[in-house]
């Protein structure tokens with residue numbers, strides 16, 4: 001496993017050597033130098049393109065763990081370093097849209113129109129100011145009703161998958177995104193289910209705090225069920241440790257525990273707790289554009305580079321993605337039902353939430369099918 005940030009340090013050391021004896025050795029000058037590298041490095045060292053389109057579902061049913069922050073900053077980093085990226089905001093709060101400076105007031109064409117209405121994704125894609133390579137599908141508050149409105153929609157679990165497939169195939173090859181990043185809401189309802197069915201891989205941000213692993217067992221369980229019944233291609237491929245506070249022993253313990261559980265899935269680079277990261281959305285920006293020389297910014301660049309390098313060896317498929325849902329399971333197959341289970345650290349609250357989402361114990365609120373319904377495939 002490579003040393004986190006080694007590449008950046010090496011290149012910074014080279015810069016320091018090149019500028020030693022000049023005025024460039026003060027901390028401020030070094031930060032300015034780092035900023036320049038972040039903003040202009042695409043010319044010097046673009047990230048490698050993935051072997052095929054990567055549709056990445058950023059999920060964790062816990063709120064406040066860094067899903068939105070990671071989606072935004074990884075997305076901007078990939079785009080600044082030369083890759084085409086589409087970010088889809090699937091959280092009715094619209095925080096991703098805010099952080100990318102994309103309008104998301106009621107009435108703005110948004111992901112709601114593609115999921116519940118007849119719009120294609122192309123109709124609701126917006127440019128961003130962060131990079132011409134980065135486009136965003138915003139979420140408006142309308143999306144809050146989608147969990148219920150989708151219940152009666154045909155093939156409700158496949159709406160997002162089909163929207164992405166249609167969008168990608170409508171574009172000429174040289175304009176298709178390399179990455180689609182989907183920011184999920186903090187729940188395991190029908191929106192997150194759509195994102196898991198649409199994705200090829202899941203990225204789970206884990207906050208380096210107490211309770212970090214709580215509920216994770218349930219999320220993994222649900223991903224397994226989606227894989228078994230709705231999307232055989234989905235798997236957790238990346239864990240990103242966020243909000244690491246080097247002053248606390250706890251952060252180290254959590255990071256160690258996560259690495260011992262998930263091994264190579266965990267990116268070597270850890271995102272530190274950094275005030276610039278939390279300030280950036282207030283200015284409608286990512287931390288890379290708000291304060292490119294900050295530690296938050298350079299860490300996200302390094303994490304994005306590691307993430308991109310993992311995509312290089314993915315085998316291309318004949319066409320970007322096969323159209324439509326996979327064939328329905330035989331009528332006798334067991335239903336996608338999860339019994340709420342105790343994860344090692346899971347609380348009763350999150351066990352029952354996940355159980356309700358997938359077992360349909362509260363069908364009006366968390367409408368996931370409990371039977372194979374031909375009409376809905």
Ligand SMILES: Nc1ncnc2c1ncn2[C@@H]1O[C@H](COP(=O)(O)OP(=O)(O)O)[C@@H](O)[C@H]1O
Nearest residue numbers: 063064065066067068069243272273274277278
């Ligand atoms: N590395 C970080 N350093 C400081 N604050 C952070 C960092 N990452 C996220 N935050 C802040 O933590 C809060 C929750 O992050 P967010 O990405 O919105 O989580 P989620 O999408 O999982 O709910 C936000 O206020 C965000 O600005």
Ligand SMILES: [Mg+2]
Nearest residue numbers: 067068091095
């Ligand atoms: Mg969020």
